[in-house]
Amino acid sequence: MNIVFLDRETLSPETQLRRPDFSHTWQAYERTSAEQVAERIADADIVIVNKVKLPATLLAHARRLKLIAVAATGTDNIDLAACAARGILVSNIRGYATRTVPEHTFALIFALRRSVCAYRDAVRAGRWQDARQFCFFDHPIRDLAGSTLGVIGDGELGQSVAAMGRALGMRVKFAGHKGRTGQGSLYTPFDQLLAEADILTLHCPLNDQTHHMISAAEFGRMARKPLLINTARGGLVDESAVGRALEAGQISGAAFDVTSEEPPPHDHPFMSLLDRPDFILTPHVAWASAEAIQALADQLIGNIEAFVAGTPRNPVKPKT
Template sequence: MQSIGVDNVDLGAATEHGVCVTNCPGFCSEEVALHTIGLIIDLTRKLTYFDRKVRQGKWDPLLGYTTHRLEGKTVGLYFFGSIPRAMIPMLQALNVRILAYAPTKTKEFLETYGVEKAETFDALLTESDILSLHCPLMDTTHHLISERELKLMKKSAFLINTARGKVVDEAALVKALEDGDIQAAALDVIEDEDTEQSRLFSLENTVITPHAAFVSEDSFYAARKMTLEQLVQRLSTDQRPTHLVNPGVSC
């Protein structure tokens, strides 16, 4: 059983040995959505940045990059699963334009949420004032954001990553932040969460949280409940688990 992501499980080996692998999709959507909104507001208002400066004895509201109102800005969402959908009412309350790159979703489907469809990933990159990543880690999303993509973004843009650390090429992001290719980044995940080290830690135009977006007593309860339901399905009723992620397994 995994919470959501299964990139740390050898699904081929599990399938070969008859092991059912399940996850708990959506168990923390509300938490991650709210955390993402918090990071957007943090960067927009420089909350963490100002806190650091005040603690250093620097009481100056004009330090750092220039701030602007969120109203009318474009928030770009990469993919449109349960977390971005939970964000929609929060974003609408901020009176922003919402743009999504979601190849499997139709324009009409996105419009029911008040969301515009970006026809290409490059269009999402070039139009977004704030780019928020919400994709799983797969071969096609590994280093999805690298030097080319960061160069396409606005120099005033913010990057938010509450997905997986390896979706972003961290070396390219460090360079982009140092060179001013984008304005700032807020991350709940980093590439190396084994040693918990990153060059991003030394940059002032970053906000980093310790892979904590999913955390709440309510999400923990939901995950445990979903896990037990999967076990009951498999062991007590001999059903295939609802949220099986290796459907080729004989179980």
């Protein structure tokens, strides 16, 4: 078996990536450009990939390809229909981030809710000395207990975030995706959640139904001026509308770990918000605790070994 890893650099260098327990050749590239993909996968039986795009036009060059082992949960960078048509199995990683992403989500919530970054910057600027007393009150500080946490997305991550919220004394409400109905009494209608939440956190996939599910119109319905937290996918929110919502006071803060283009270009709308005390941008690292990445790497090799043994795990099929 010829195994090719197209973007090893997307896993931390400290991560131990053991070799599969069967006879194979192994070629790991730190990164692969679009122009290099066809040549590098041409003789591969198994391709490991995280973020490199594999459209049908490039997959056509891989005549021996049997498995694409995705080193992530999301598979929107792969043409799943083309893989299915050619008998190529796609497997992904599941359940590895149920602690790290929720913890990062709440790190962002705490930082904004208690104005941690704003007070840090004020102290750095000498404001504490200027205050001439033991403390000062330049920025708002709010407790989480008693507030309403709106969770959009009810998978493992959304459920884990909800459990943390309940442990902190928050009222937790789940909403279906925008436009979805008939989900039962345990769900709050999307528009109603926009009006009732003190904090909105996104934990849903990016697809045609969820793209820009929050934009200018939705910001206008956020009656309680909530925090908006996105550790899911950048395209869920119209990023050009976030700055206007902050300026207009429609939301009290926003924190993103993801952008629609990564890394964001220098003229991305978020780049002009980085000096604001009510905005935080982290570089898609919510998933990246040392423990979580190691669990991902172990599961990745396990998926490959299971496939070769004839018992494939975590198959991903195109939506019909």
